[in-house]
Amino acid sequence: MAKRKTKTPTLEELKKRAATVLSRLKRAYPKPSTALHHSSPLQLLVATILSAQCTDERVNMVTKELFKTYRTVDEYATTDPGVLEHAIHSTGFYRAKARNIINCCKVLLEKHKGNVPGTMGELIQLPGVGRKTANVVLGNVFGRAEGIVVDTHVKRLAERLRLSTKTDPEKIEQDLIQTIPRKDWIATGNLLIWHGRRVCHARKPKCPECSLNDICPSADIVISLPPPSPSQRKA
Numbered sequence: 001m002a003k004r005k006t007k008t009p010t011l012e013e014l015k016k017r018a019a020t021v022l023s024r025l026k027r028a029y030p031k032p033s034t035a036l037h038h039s040s041p042l043q044l045l046v047a048t049i050l051s052a053q054c055t056d057e058r059v060n061m062v063t064k065e066l067f068k069t070y071r072t073v074d075e076y077a078t079t080d081p082g083v084l085e086h087a088i089h090s091t092g093f094y095r096a097k098a099r100n101i102i103n104c105c106k107v108l109l110e111k112h113k114g115n116v117p118g119t120m121g122e123l124i125q126l127p128g129v130g131r132k133t134a135n136v137v138l139g140n141v142f143g144r145a146e147g148i149v150v151d152t153h154v155k156r157l158a159e160r161l162r163l164s165t166k167t168d169p170e171k172i173e174q175d176l177i178q179t180i181p182r183k184d185w186i187a188t189g190n191l192l193i194w195h196g197r198r199v200c201h202a203r204k205p206k207c208p209e210c211s212l213n214d215i216c217p218s219a220d221i222v223i224s225l226p227p228p229s230p231s232q233r234k235a
């Protein structure tokens with residue numbers, strides 16, 4: 001079945017659609033927060049680095065043990081890379097992730113007295129930390145809205161809901177920033193991620209039971225894609 005043909009919406013129409021989307025998702029997920037388990041800025045920073053190309057469930061399984069072994073920035077910064085790689089192996093891309101965590105913690109010690117900084121400018125200077133990770137930490141730990149988290153779920157939903165026509169996460173973030181008031185930036189990422197995990201799956205979105213199906217331009221899509229690659233199995 002072909003996708004619905006739609007004319008290019010105006011900015012005002014996009015703002016209205018985004019507001020409706022958020023209003024309904026807030027009802028569906030009253031307390032949106034990151035699904036990554038953590039109890040400190042450092043733990044969320046490490047968990048978010050590990051979450052690249054990996055499910056939150058898998059990250060939570062790994063960090064449950066990891067956070068018992070590594071409790072401080074210094075312990076990550078001085079660990080044997082092979083030991084850390086072994087501990088995070090099942091999250092995938094473990095060599096790069098271990099290297100990023102170790103180097104990130106070295107910079108935290110050298111430049112931030114061992115603390116996780118609370119600004120976008122400082123966070124994205126850390127090894128392995130891009131805007132997505134920075135937005136997760138800023139929003140969920142510091143309560144600061146400096147941008148909107150765009151991960152694989154947000155990317156997919158922004159495209160299906162036609163809130164953005166871009167494919168680059170940073171451009172999608174800029175489109176969302178144009179259409180969503182700043183007070184909702186933190187919630188937006190978490191709400192779209194929850195909806196992507198629960199309803200709007202990558203391969204088989206549950207459109208008939210979706211609370212957005214009357215306003216979603218993709219509600220009648222039938223996914224007939226080739227089998228998912230490992231990186232697509234996040235949903």
Ligand code: SF4
Nearest residue numbers: 200205207210213216
């Ligand atoms: S209607 Fe379908 S495609 Fe649109 S947001 Fe809901 S589940 Fe996703």
